[in-house]
């Protein structure tokens with residue numbers, strides 16, 4: 001049966017500020033928006049539909065998180081304060097102590113936070129994603145999954161371990177990485193009526209050889225999908241690429257034919273004007289991850305990247321999954337960075353978090369805004385709150401004053417995955433209680449395994 005979201009206010013498109021009042025949205029059995037019109041136009045046909053009352057809430061496009069690592073929830077409250085790459089002295093990570101089931105729980109925890117903050121689509125990048133793909137897909141959210149690939153013989157995501165030499169790459173490691181990535185594609189791409197898609201994800205500019213860059217782009221293009229990499233994320237990365245290749249990170253990617261419109265470059269915190277021009281010349285998509293960047297004392301040059309021709313999306317990256325907070329941090333950070341009191345605008349920023357994300361994930365024809373023919377990926381926000389009253393400019397009010405708990409319902413492809421504040425497909429209390437136990441256990445194991453190494457921050461009671 002078709003679903004009618006009845007008599008509501010609809011923000012159809014954030015960046016164009018298209019808002020309709022007293023409107024209804026008719027969604028067909030495939031989860032596609034079939035009609036949007038004045039509520040009175042539907043009054044004679046209501047008996048034919050499943051009616052969804054949103055009781056004065058405002059319906060908006062769901063957020064597209066263009067860059068995250070869901071299992072990094074294990075580092076919450078710890079890694080935010082340890083810089084990047086993290087200043088941990090240990091040869092292993094806390095995540096390396098998790099069983100497959102524990103990894104699934106930590107990833108699902110991240111999705112829960114994301115859904116509660118209005119996220120309908122996640123670009124999730126991880127190692128051995130296949131271990132938790134099924135668990136996160138059970139939440140009902142939409143995913144682009146990428147298996148992180150590297151062919152470097154050591155881990156540069158550790159302070160002091162910077163790339164030293166162009167000789168430090170391994171063909172054997174590359175082949176293993178391609179096999180994992182292709183397996184993920186074959187197992188998951190197109191699953192659940194295309195709700196799950198697979199992309200290619202060479203990890204970072206300093207951990208991939210020239211041949212891995214070339215092969216990753218080919219793997220994506222052969223399968224008509226997109227590809228992504230971390231770029232200009234840390235000074236260590238910039239130094240390492242200078243050591244090994246005598247280039248800047250963006251120049252290194254360009255030298256090996258990696259730049260293009262199907263690339264999402266995540267971060268771009270420290271790119272200079274020459275690198276910005278290169279990225280713009282190839283219309284590269286940028287995942288701006290402003291909340292984690294701010295925690296690192298950084299802000300990507302978003303205005304300049306847009307002026308050069310780049311398209312912008314928003315991501316959360318590590319530890320937190322709150323897209324409303326990430327978007328708001330991007331709004332604040334860019335105004336502060338440019339000493340500009342009026343730009344970017346609320347519509348710009350919420351546009352990046354929706355239509356911008358749709359554009360750089362090559363999904364603008366189906367996601368990012370609410371029009372006939374698009375997928376019904378949407379959220380319902382309760383504005384009847386002290387901090388949102390009066391409500392005379394919905395978009396500005398939401399980004400300036402809203403909090404994620406104002407988002408009360410979330411729908412993906414016509415199916416509610418949260419309604420009236422209740423998560424529908426998974427046992428939220430179980431995930432939260434287990435995640436706490438898993439984190440206590442795994443951090444205790446890590447610290448206990450290396451009693452002679454100094455943890456740079458104190459954990460409570462462990």
Ligand SMILES: [Zn+2]
Nearest residue numbers: 067069230317
């Ligand atoms: Zn990342």
